[in-house]
Amino acid sequence: MEQSFRYLSVIGPEHWRFLICQFLSLLSGYAMRKCIPPCIENSKRRHFFEFISGLIILYIGYGSLVIHMFAQALPAYLMMVFLPLSIAQYGILIFSMMYLSGVHIHKFVRNPSIDITAPLMVQTQKLSSLAFNINDGVKLAKEGVVDRDYHRLNAVERRPRLLQLGGYLFSFHNVMIGPFNFFADYLRFIQGQESERLMDESDKKLFEENKEEIRLAKAEKWKQVKLLLLHTILTIWALSSFKPEYFLSDDFAKKNYLQKYIYLSIACFGFRQRFYFAWTVSCLSNLIAGFGFSGFDSKGQPEYRFATNIYFLPIELGTSTKTILDSWNTATTRWLRECIYDRVPKRYAVWVVFVVSAMWHGFYPGYYLAFVSAALITVAGRCVNFIGSLLYHHSNIKVVCS
Numbered sequence: 366m367e368q369s370f371r372y373l374s375v376i377g378p379e380h381w382r383f384l385i386c387q388f389l390s391l392l393s394g395y396a397m398r399k400c401i402p403p404c405i406e407n408s409k410r411r412h413f414f415e416f417i418s419g420l421i422i423l424y425i426g427y428g429s430l431v432i433h434m435f436a437q438a439l440p441a442y443l444m445m446v447f448l449p450l451s452i453a454q455y456g457i458l459i460f461s462m463m464y465l466s467g468v469h470i471h472k473f474v475r476n477p478s479i480d481i482t483a484p485l486m487v488q489t490q491k492l493s494s495l496a497f498n499i500n501d502g503v504k505l506a507k508e509g510v511v512d513r514d515y516h517r518l519n520a521v522e523r524r525p526r527l528l529q530l531g532g533y534l535f536s537f538h539n540v541m542i543g544p545f546n547f548f549a550d551y552l553r554f555i556q557g558q559e560s561e562r563l564m565d566e567s568d569k570k571l572f573e574e575n576k577e578e579i580r581l582a583k584a585e586k587w588k589q590v591k592l593l594l595l596h597t598i599l600t601i602w603a604l605s606s607f608k609p610e611y612f613l614s615d616d617f618a619k620k621n622y623l624q625k626y627i628y629l630s631i632a633c634f635g636f637r638q639r640f641y642f643a644w645t646v647s648c649l650s651n652l653i654a655g656f657g658f659s660g661f662d663s664k665g666q667p668e669y670r671f672a673t674n675i676y677f678l679p680i681e682l683g684t685s686t687k688t689i690l691d692s693w694n695t696a697t698t699r700w701l702r703e704c705i706y707d708r709v710p711k712r713y714a715v716w717v718v719f720v721v722s723a724m725w726h727g728f729y730p731g732y733y734l735a736f737v738s739a740a741l742i743t744v745a746g747r748c749v750n751f752i753g754s755l756l757y758h759h760s761n762i763k764v765v766c767s
Contacts, residue, residue, distance in 0.1 A: 386426045387646045393418040393537045394654030403557030411555045412532035419535030430481040437464045441492045450500040457496040461489040469727045490545040490700045519547040538650040544674035544696030554656045579667045580655045596642040603635025644674040686742045
């Protein structure tokens with residue numbers, strides 16, 4: 366019994382607030398799915414419920430700091446209204462990133478108690494992506510083409526009304542830590558029109574025939590519950606077993622290189638559990654609300670990639686940097702690809718993506734070391750693949766000629 370209390374004592378007040386907020390999110394998701402089912406007729410009520418529930422949850426978690434959400438969102442909305450969309454899309458990205466960076470710096474330098482950065486990070490993704498998606502929608506209406514096929518899926522025909530925008534930005538099931546989703550997917554979820562994202566007619570028919578079962582997502586929920594139990598146990602173990610200050614102690618300094626490497630590897634695995642736990646809870650919140658369906662796999666089984674933000678085994682057992690990056694914070698990867706990588710000159714795209722990603726995360730030096738290293742590895746990998754393909758084709762030509 367004493368051992369159990371010792372483990373639970375490592376859970377601080379901020380962790381308990383997070384758990385309370387996520388519990389309220391789970392309850393809100395169940396209530397909305399039962400009382401306000403998805404359909405066009407219920408759209409306004411669902412938007413309003415999303416906004417009010419998300420606002421209450423944020424206020425419980427962050428108190429008066431929730432004002433930062435409005436301070437970032439309102440100027441961005443005014444830019445959507447008064448600026449040409451071709452300018453507004455970049456203006457909103459720059460403004461939202463600057464506001465987020467200001468809060469990051471203020472927290473880092475002057476006031477560590479300002480900790481609403483996680484919701485602001487998600488809102489930055491939503492605001493900037495919405496601006497690009499509206500411009501894509503206008504371009505699609507005028508010219509009939511967009512730069513990428515997946516831009517067509519996320520294109521928005523017109524600027525959202527304030528109630529729609531509020532529901533999107535304050536979606537209770539992803540407002541605290543994500544995962545981020547595009548406005549078009551949010552709107553389809555609200556209106557019960559998820560099949561509009563599917564390109565294949567047979568997939569659309571399959572969804573319409575099984576939509577209630579697909580939205581319930583019983584198998585996926587059970588899978589996430591089992592993962593949540595695993596990450597809960599590992600998180601409590603990590604919090605009670607590893608202290609960052611130990612890395613600076615004399616006892617740790619006396620260990621040899623191999624001992625330090627093994628200890629740090631296990632400790633970092635333990636520290637990652639907090640992210641796994643938080644995103645698994647968020648995944649459950651989305652699934653219970655009925656959000657997350659992204660299509661069907663090759664076997665015709667529903668996938669829920671819009672609710673899932675991490676893939677545990679590919680991260681821990683990944684055989685390449687790309688595999689690990691593609692499995693970690695997948696919603697942010699989609700945002701970086703569609704709103705950064707696709708919008709800048711290709712020769713600079715990789716470096717711009719990693720710089721923006723580092724700024725979005727904050728200004729701790731470790732982020733920049735990690736992302737610059739990842740950029741170097743990515744560029745080096747592309748160079749090796751390019752040279753390897755040239756050598757392979759050259760050797761084939763020699764064989765044919767001989």
